Amino acid sequence: xxxxxxxxxxxxxxxxxxxxxxxxxxxxxxxxxxxxxxxxxxxxxxxxxxxxxxxxxxxxxxxxxxxxxxxxxxxxxxxxxxxxxxxxxxxxxxxxxxxxxxxxxxxxxxxxxxxxxxxxxxxxxxxxxxxxxxxxxxxxxxxxxxxxxxxxxxxxxxxxxxxxxxxxxxxxxxxxxxxxxxxxxxxxxxxxxxxxxxxxxxxxxxxxxxxxxxxxxxxxxxxxxxxxxxxxxxxxxxxxx
Amino acid sequence: xxxxxxxxxxxxxxxxxxxxxxxxxxxxxxxxxxxxxxxxxxxxxxxxxxxxxxxxxxxxxxxxxxxxxxxxxxxxxxxxxxxxxxxxxxxxxxxxxxxxxxxxxxxxxxxxxxxxxxxxxxxxxxxxxxxxxxxxxxxxxxxxxxxxxxxxxxxxxxxxxxxxxxxxxxxxxxxxxxxxxxxxxxxxxxxxxxxxxxxxxxxxxxxxxxxxxxxxxxxxxxxxxxxxxxxxxxxxxxxxxxxxxxxxxxxxxxxxxxxxxx
Numbered sequence: 001x002x003x004x005x006x007x008x009x010x011x012x013x014x015x016x017x018x019x020x021x022x023x024x025x026x027x028x029x030x031x032x033x034x035x036x037x038x039x040x041x042x043x044x045x046x047x048x049x050x051x052x053x054x055x056x057x058x059x060x061x062x063x064x065x066x067x068x069x070x071x072x073x074x075x076x077x078x079x080x081x082x083x084x085x086x087x088x089x090x091x092x093x094x095x096x097x098x099x100x101x102x103x104x105x106x107x108x109x110x111x112x113x114x115x116x117x118x119x120x121x122x123x124x125x126x127x128x129x130x131x132x133x134x135x136x137x138x139x140x141x142x143x144x145x146x147x148x149x150x151x152x153x154x155x156x157x158x159x160x161x162x163x164x165x166x167x168x169x170x171x172x173x174x175x176x177x178x179x180x181x182x183x184x185x186x187x188x189x190x191x192x193x194x195x196x197x198x199x200x201x202x203x204x205x206x207x208x209x210x211x212x213x214x215x216x217x218x219x220x221x222x223x224x225x226x227x228x229x230x231x232x233x234x235x236x237x238x239x240x241x
Numbered sequence: 242x243x244x245x246x247x248x249x250x251x252x253x254x255x256x257x258x259x260x261x262x263x264x265x266x267x268x269x270x271x272x273x274x275x276x277x278x279x280x281x282x283x284x285x286x287x288x289x290x291x292x293x294x295x296x297x298x299x300x301x302x303x304x305x306x307x308x309x310x311x312x313x314x315x316x317x318x319x320x321x322x323x324x325x326x327x328x329x330x331x332x333x334x335x336x337x338x339x340x341x342x343x344x345x346x347x348x349x350x351x352x353x354x355x356x357x358x359x360x361x362x363x364x365x366x367x368x369x370x371x372x373x374x375x376x377x378x379x380x381x382x383x384x385x386x387x388x389x390x391x392x393x394x395x396x397x398x399x400x401x402x403x404x405x406x407x408x409x410x411x412x413x414x415x416x417x418x419x420x421x422x423x424x425x426x427x428x429x430x431x432x433x434x435x436x437x438x439x440x441x442x443x444x445x446x447x448x449x450x451x452x453x454x455x456x457x458x459x460x461x462x463x464x465x466x467x468x469x470x471x472x473x474x475x476x477x478x479x480x481x482x483x484x485x486x487x488x489x490x491x492x493x494x495x496x497x498x499x500x501x502x503x
Contacts, residue, residue: 030345089461092417092460092461092464093421093457093460093461094420094421094422094424094453094456094457094460095421096421096424096425096435096438096439096453096456097421097424097438097452097453097454097456097457097460098453098457099453100438100449100450100452100453101450101453101454101457103258103446103449103450104257104258104259104450177335179335180335180336180337180338181335181337183335183337183338184337184425187438187439194337197338197341198341198428201341201344201345201428202344202345203345204345204346206345207341207342207344207345207346208342208345210341211338211341211342214335214338215334215338218335
């Protein structure tokens with residue numbers, strides 16, 4: 001199969017290193033076998049739930065950190081540059097490298113994976129919260145101040161609700177990005193669907209199921225946040241009308 | 242980060258794992274499994290060369306496809322849905338998964354890794370080229386048309402220069418993710434800098450860490466370098482006009498730039 005694509009200097013190794021079950025012809029040829037998938041789907045359940053944890057926990061922690069930082073930076077504007085610069089640098093470090101650079105500090109395991117994945121969510125969420133808060137119309141704030149709202153009330157009752165669509169857009173981006181990056185978390189000993197992908201990477205059925213589950217997870221989480229966003233903006237539209 | 246030659250390697254001992262990893266980058270050693278020599282500048286240099294070559298090829302092709310397409314769509318004012326939603330689709334199918342699909346269903350090697358990287362690199366550039374061409378003031382375009390410029394001349398002489406900062410922001414985003422993703426090349430038997438990182442049986446932990454350091458340094462350097470280039474290609478007029486909000490540059494990372502799309 002691989003050789004059919006012509007000169008590929010590094011493509012010497014054929015699918016010999018397959019070490020899973022050798023049952024029927026289809027499986028032996030490492031093809032796409034619906035029967036095998038139907039029989040073996042349960043082995044993907046654990047990695048799938050690990051993947052869910054590897055996505056939800058970093059996004060939750062990252063949201064808590066980045067949201068707090070953004071609220072602080074919203075008051076003290078000079079902090080925006082340094083925080084964006086620092087989280088931007090974290091974002092730039094390649095994930096594969098990050099998983100290993102952390103290991104002298106946090107060892108091999110899920111913690112390392114979660115720390116690294118959390119770092120990647122920071123910039124996205126921070127940037128969107130700040131953008132959202134900046135986009136709040138000056139008139140709305142003036143009106144609120146005129147009604148006697150304190151700064152704190154202004155933030156929680158006027159600015160944040162109006163910034164919510166942008167904040168949730170950031171959350172969506174962070175979530176789908178994290179699902180993809182979590183596919184490499186097995187390098188840090190974090191498990192997840194990436195481990196299944198790598199274990200039998202030439203077995204089409206395996207790649208189709210594990211890869212498909214990743215994409216499905218990204219899509220489902222995205223839709224959940226989008227639905228929540230719709231719910232919230234509906235309330236907003238009612239208020240605006 | 243301290244990057245010494247062979248003379249200072251003893252002094253690296255206090256850095257622990259990191260010192261060991263830096264030593265791996267500069268000095269050959271026996272592999273953990275067999276009696277082969279691994280590490281050192283010559284071997285890592287080869288990996289780095291493959292790494293940068295595949296990234297460069299992917300970026301060149303992606304730019305050649307995405308910039309003209311984005312500018313043309315932006316000029317015509319068509320295909321907003323395509324230009325904006327293509328980056329959302331790109332995020333839903335991560336490059337890692339795409340590479341695994343390629344390995345299983347199509348095959349290994351340089352060309353396939355380059356192809357995955359091209360697919361990864363196109364969306365940010367296309368979206369930004371579209372937004373960049375779109376956000377040019379209507380009056381500016383009308384003035385150019387009044388001076389007798391045709392569509393092609395307007396795209397090349399007016400929209401392209403004014404969209405340059407935005408396009409470069411997209412190129413920067415793409416370059417960073419391409420360089421980062423090229424690290425998983427060894428999954429498709431392409432020996433990029435991911436080789437010492439992913440084959441721990443041969444290279445050991447210091448090889449993994451050493452490879453990771455080199456990848457991180459290359460990516461951060463490329464990011465900073467393109468940042469400077471972005472500054473250099475920005476037309477003087479834009480620089481002057483944007484001076485008060487220069488601190489907004491950090492927002493030009495990936496994702497939706499809806500606020501600019503109107």
